[in-house]
Amino acid sequence: MPEDDGGSASTGSGTQDGDGVTEPRTQDGSEATESGTQTENGVTDGGTAGDGAGTDEVEQLPVEPTLARVRTTRRLQAVGFAVAITVGLAASTLHWVGLVFGGMVVGLVARTLPRALVAAAGFGLFVLGAFAFSLGGSIQPVVEMAPVTYLLIASAFGLPMLGALARGIV
Template sequence: MSGDAVEAEAETEAGGESPAPTDVEEEQKDEEDNGLLGPDPKWTPAVLTSIRSDPRKRAVALVVAAAVGLGLAWVHWLGLFAAGALVGLVSKTLPRAVLAGLVFGALVLVATVLASPVMGAAEFLSVTPPVYVAVAAAFLAPAWGSLLRGAV
């Protein structure tokens, strides 16, 4: 080994400069720059940052957001967008936020079928044109609302 290499190795062992980043570390840095794994933007409220960083708080906040969103969606169809935004805001990353919005949409469809006193799932699906709108709105509106996570 040359003198420079020995010095660099000794400095690294002593806590100095770290070795060159690997390909995996470079890929993670690129993903962080895209906002997928990276820290929250500077304008994100501290409350959201603390919720997103703690898995237990995030799980509780997700359940509360889904319950509030379901109540809003029960009152008016625009509540689906608000519900998607709520579950998206407490999600850790944007892809997880969109997934949470889609899962919330499935929850809304199940709640709609279960809440109907006279119509079962088969009868609900047999009402062809209106059911297309109901299914599309149930999945697209919360997923669209969850895209708010990309901004905050």
């Protein structure tokens, strides 16, 4: 599920990405670099909050530098997605809230909220694939279980996407 953050995100102007969503600029107005020393939320690597002052610094949610680096580094992000999917999948076998959690952790690795939603949907697809695999020979009867199948598909996509909204928070 890793998304191609390529150079466009890291070297772009920071005003708008391919999703048409305004990317937050760094506190000092500089662009994030590929090295990941500065995140899209404007928090510099090392935990210091730029040169902004007062209220702005207090109201900015701190983002762990590691997470920021994961989001902006292709290889790390791929690993992050892999870990998130694995953890999410494990959680999804326990309870339906696990699907929300799975969507959340997958979404947190994504670089933007829209991409988090797409990633969560992808996670839902992955869950459905794992579910189909777990059914073995029972897959056909399950497919024929309308309207349960509608619920099944809706929950596979909807619940992770609900969790992925967390990307808009952190």
